[in-house]
Amino acid sequence: MSHAAVSCPAEPGSTGRRGLRALAAAAALTLTGLGLTSAPAVAETPAGADGPARFHHQRLDWHGCRTGPDDKAGETLDAAGAQCAEVVVPLDYRRPGGRTIKVAISRIKATDPAKRRGVLLTNPGGPGASGLDLVVALAQGSPALRSHYDLIGMDPRFVGRSTPIHCGWKTGTFLRSAGPNRRTFDESAALMKELAAGCARGNRDVLPYASTRNTARDMDVIRAALGEQKLSYLGYSYGTYLGAVYTQMFGANAGRIVLDSAVDPDVYGPRLLSRNAPAITAALKHWAAWAAEHDKEHGLGDTTAEVLATVNRVNQAAARRPLRIGEYRVDSHHVPYLLFGSLYNDSAEAYADFATQVRTLADAARGTVVTAPPSLKATLDSLFTGAGALEAQAPIICADRAASRDPETYFRDIQAHRADEPLFGPLIRNITPCAFWPTAPVEPTTTIRNDVPVLIAGNDGDPASHYLGQQVMHRALTGSRMVTLRGAYRHAAYLGAGNSCVNATVERYLVDGVLPDGDVTCDRDGAPAG
Template sequence: MKPTYARGRLVPALALIALSVAFAPPARADGGPLPVGAGGDPSSSLDWKPCSQGADDALGGELDRAGARCAELAVPLDHSRPGGRTITLALSRLPAADRAHRIGTMVLNSGGPGESTLGMPLRTRAAMKDVATRYDLIGLDPRFVGRSTPLDCGWPVGLWVRSAGATRARFDHQVAVQRDLAERCARRHADVLPYANTRDTARDIDLVRRALGERRISFLGYSYGGYLGAVYTQMFPGRTDRVVLDSAGDPDKWGPRATRGTEDEAERALRGWAAWAAGRHGTHGLGATTARVLATVDSIVAAAQDRPLRVGRFEVDDQAVPYLLSVGSGDDRPAARAEFASTVRTLNEAAHGRPAEPGAELAGFLAFVLTSAGSPFAGPTAAIVCGDRAAPRDPDTYWNDVQRSRARHPLFGPLKNNIWPCAFWPNEPREPLTHVANPTPALIVSATGDTATTYEGGKAMHRALTGSRLLTLRGATAHGIYGEHGNACVDAKVNAYLATGALPTADATCVSD
């Protein structure tokens, strides 16, 4: 998952493949071809129209003004029954301006899972600069996300992405909450939950490819979107052209417990921010040394264990504070660090019982996490994660892991090892997790300080895709790099690959600036 204070972007049979194939047919449930004509021919089913759905549709209006158009595509709910019930996918297309030198179509995914991608062509076009004029950019809301037959379980993000707390009693309360969340989602969506998963999303992408009339597509995915892109290459070999997987983790570790083992990265990021804040004590007032800034953080955590902190209209307890600290310290850009310093200062005021009014960024993030505002994101995120891989059912498994991790990582161990609704999910995954192992050419982009999918995870993805090259951003705490972190070296190397189709001759490195 790739969460930020502005928006949420919350966290894989060996096959040798031919890289040049004829026009590919649609997919069976196992990822292979269906008989020609099965499930209908989607190639003529896209009716491109304006994207705006009304005067209050800011995203649709922005897409329209940029020259994009939107369409819907009906796909099978259950890909093993192509003639059965269908769901609707929403997609946008920002067409290539330079049709004479058009390279092809690029499908985008911004991660989550659960984050809408419909508007992503706008920011991707900016990142690609002149190269963007040679691609049709496709923003596709995956099944059950955004405008694609949305799934909403009716609970905030902050009810399930939480720390276990300091005591067994607090953890047991979490167990009851997570069970309730799973039951609530089952009551609303029991009929579709078995079909919320990455493999079915990959099958949808291949039907979109067919509907667009493309033999092959290019793909750009961030975070979970990188995992989705890797799964697509495994299930549909030879149907990709240029593939960029940014901040993609270890495909074999994807699932409900993917955050385990990221404690060290989270602590290094927090210490890095604390050193930065200490050098600006005159501005932020959090401590003149790294140790003193971290002591301020510790005092906030301790205060939240005694009582929830009152931050404006919100109450932030000891199970929410570690999540705020983990998210806020995971971006080392100066503006992000300054915003996080403001957050810590606000929390510190609340910890001392003083009035603590959040700024606009923090207020928006707390509303997203703690109220129903984040519910449309939380539901599909949980459904896809739980639908991809089964989680342990015994709460003691999680408590024992929390306690073991707490001994070394008292702040982030209880967060990274906590129980999720997947422990009580109403259905087991319909298929095993996809084992990614193929020679698809791809560019893997990873930062050495990534706190979400980690640099080790990026290297594991590079090993899984044996035809790939790894582009390392060294010395950066970042998750989501190309076109987002502002590193000119990374952006130039990705754009060179997208323009020429030639991967670097060897793994490459850029340095944080």
């Protein structure tokens, strides 16, 4: 999920920080929305439409991307020389003669037509994150990709400009900790029920069609509408699941596929993060060791154990009474989420910012009047007001896999793991809006098992897409190879980690078509590991 959770939390959701602008963001759980204006909603297919293939031959009307004076994302795209267009797709592929929706795409053309080898479609994760301006980050970050590919961004169906779903949430993500007891669990269950009801209002007729399988079908329509025989693809976080589903459904049309920070395809859905506690805890300890080395600057403790004790005191204080952070009241539902969402990037700059946030929380826990630093303020604004909400995240996840509708299932699971997962277990095992969703998935969850050639890139300390889950994806895609950045406690490897070994391995495949003979391991200094 990202900081969001699922994306990564939105994709904590998933909640990552933007670096390279979209790449570190591709890693974030919360890849927040870009504030793009919406495309026209549902239209009717002209009479006489004969099936899905008719959508393959549509003519695309390319135009500027900026929609108005406040459209910063469109302004960025236009400044980078991008164009935008809308692709018409069926709402329900089982009924291609029925209602249609529009999917927005962006394009930065290859700078060297003589070397052009096709299109590279991209997805930053989420689910529910806008992907239109990811092409700008890729074009800036990789001259090789820019010269060899038309870079294609996409707002997946019901996201951003693509016939968006609006749930009216007053929170940026549904990811919450269940807190310390039955009362706090019941509070979170009530919130999830309220969030599900918000998505049901005005959207019930489209919710069944928000699935990843339908987005994969949209991708193949985009491929055909662009006049391409093959679709190459680069997906981060949730985007790896989308890419894997595409290979399962349209393997014959798959070009060069790179999946970065792969999710576990056997768990993906409302319970995607349920196995992440060990990875999140390891990432927290890695940061705590750094903070202990910088105790003079941040005052959180001069040993790893003391820094972790400071974190635990904050969580315990928030369980007793909410912490006052500016205009907000932060309680035990929020603290584990705030910690998780700050662990997507292990750079010294990101770690220093996280330490500043924890210092603020620790001061508030002692009753000191505090002002939130900018990064914490932005996260709290999203949590408490809905700013930048990934409103399509829950609709996508809930359309992909059914969830238990019995709250006791979740409470028992949390209680069973309180001893071994005291801080993050109540967060990652908590109930979600899918337990109260008004519609059921209309198709079975996709089983990923194929031999399409794929390159998987990842970090072995990734807290959001844990390494064991990445390896599950690797085994499921029997034609895949894997490049691993060793000792990296972050989300997103290619370009986002700035590692020359990883970058070279990915670009050798995307540009030259050379998959490694076997799996590759890279060290943090950019050298292949022995």
